[in-house]
Amino acid sequence: MATSRIPPLLQPYTHLPTAGSLTLLTSVLGASTNWLVIRFLCDALRDRLPNDPQHDGAKPVHSELRGRSIDADGLESQEDDEVGLVLVSWMRDFEFWRTEARKVGGLDIPRLVRQKRLAFVDGLSLLFRPQTEPTSMKQQATLPDSHSSTHSGRPISFRTPNFPAQAGPPDPASLHQSFGLTSLSLQHVEDTISRAISQVKAPAPNCSLPKKIVLVLDSPDLLLAAAGSSPSQSPPHTTPSPVVTITAESMSAMIHHLRTQVHSTVISLAADAPLLSPPSPSLPLENDHSAFLVGMAHIADSIMSLRLLDTGFAADVSGVVSISKGYEEEDEYGSEGCRPDWERGAEKELLYHVGGDSVVKVFERGGAGGVG
């Protein structure tokens, strides 16, 4: 059911990656990786439900043996281990992932969160929301008032000493028991994600082994861009939070620390041309981004990069996904030459199309659009 939503050509790649691996997804403006991230979510969380009697009772001993043997190959992981997932999103809210995952893979993310098989770390909602300051609030708080004159346009100021939080929507963190990032500090980010990992990692009641954790980082490069590696020019007393300096090195170090805690990691980054090959007087923003991205690409075990068609627009093609493998994987596959192409997931370039109903078709270049 859920697997059928993953295009067959992509299945070898979205499959639960090997232990310790890093998968890098890159996007450009107009070709976002969201649909691909959703496929990773679906594959990691698909029918390994602990309360699935059919699955549990089918062939426990055999599957364990099979799992071990495959693990010895170092290629695939145990099929039947519990898999947990930690999704950290800096650009998209919980609602987006919930809606898309349900539409695409039939995943009930709130339920998975309750079962502690998935933890969502919200890097969007609270990261830069202005801190409410009671002193300035009195002056700034205004309400549109029907009595205000029409031509002046300026509403009458309205005094409310303590108003913001209650009338707004419920705190997103408490709404779906997620973790919220509230600061740019990398230490805070790492601590929060670590807490989420340890929450999901706790073994399920009917299973003694700790779960395998897949960590999905959606656009961590935002931290790099928004923090700015140069110290702020503005007066320090006005900034709400101390300006945090984040460099490509510190980001890489944080991701390295996080990778040691999880089974495998999936990172999606922006790889637009202006961010990679900036004009000659390049700014710290571009330098840091390209340094970070290139560094990640070097240590990644596989890279799936999305881009638009080079030849312009086509009605039935959204873009190109080119899949390349890291250095070590090449050697490994060299010794595994007997394996068929589709199983080992060779390097290739495929076309994809995302329909309005979130159905994704993936097909070979030149192949019929309906194949995938």
Added chain:
Amino acid sequence: MSFRKRNIGISSSTSSLPPSSLSSSPSTPSTLFQTTPATPPPVGIRPSPIDGRPTTSTGTPSLDSILAGHSGFALGTSILIEEEGTTDYAGALLKLYAAEGVVQGHVVHVVGVGEGWGRGLPGVVEGKVRGGGMEGEGGRGVGVAGEKMKIAWRYDRVGGGIGSERRTGSSVSADRTPPNMAEVSVPSTRQAEPAVFCHTFDLAKRLAFPVGTAINYIPIPSQTSPPFIFILQNITNYLSSTPPSTIHRLVVPTILSPALYPPSASHPHNILQFLHALRALLRSYSNRLTALLTLPLSLYPRSSGLVRWMELLSDGVLELTPFPYQLDSLSTSGAATTGEERPQGMLKIHRLPIFHEKGGGGGGSGGLGDDLAFTVSRRKFVIAKFSLPPVEGDEEAQRGAVGGEEEGRRQTKVDLEF
């Protein structure tokens, strides 16, 4: 008889909501309507024909129609309009967007510019005036409205392409009383007639502000404090202090322009944190807020990483590229008589609100692959497919060539005489 009864039922529905076929979509934004069955949906809001999420109008029907089939500006999203050169065509779009909000009774927030900007908002074209057939468009609209069968009414917004958006906008407003009066009045009048989604504006007119509406002008504070935090707090306070049914529109003209913003605003950590916070705000008020921003590309080229991050943080990115010179300067009289206006520039779509977030790239709906051009006349802003009629072009070229020859002869004559 039964057909007639259904007619009555549809046309007297309390809102612009289509029948249950659309609202049956399971996506969550429609919960706005499901959770509050007693109160009608806010004015100027209608569900997207694709997934039922609430959308509002940008004030420009042809812009609504290119937004990936949603035929409206999905609430909780933002659009960044970039413009090359020194012209201010994007400003016209902003004013239409703000004026539509004022007419619909939405709360309009304008950042950085004073009340003079608000006084320049375009006025609503009233139905009776429009009926005369200005530039042939109104007349066509009335005709279509007369012919249109009621059963088609519920589908006419579905997949409204480039060609059909005018009909939707003008035909509805053509048989109405002055809309700016009706929209702010009590809900009982709304039940009597279908609500207008997008009004027809006249850029040459001035908007008469309905009683009780006020634009919230958010000044940009001077150098002493980072400007964006103040702006965000202001909007947040408004959003949290107004009732949940009010719709808000945020208008940010020429963001980062040095005429309005202090130099520190363009530091990545200031502007990108602002846009990220705005994104968070849009998502958390996903049923109430939209934002339209414009960016002068001459100051901040697209080849820079900063602009690319600003684009990545916006939901929609459109680029206006005005033609370097007036194409129709040679034949202004001809254009006026034929009613065919020459486009002022090209419009490029780099990203569309919901569509690209899901991953849709180049292909797909809504004229994404087409060459789009925009035309700003004195009265309206139209986005249409760009095409050069070959026959006309040839004639002009010939005429130009002949004219050039004649001129050349004359010049040589003069030369000789001299």
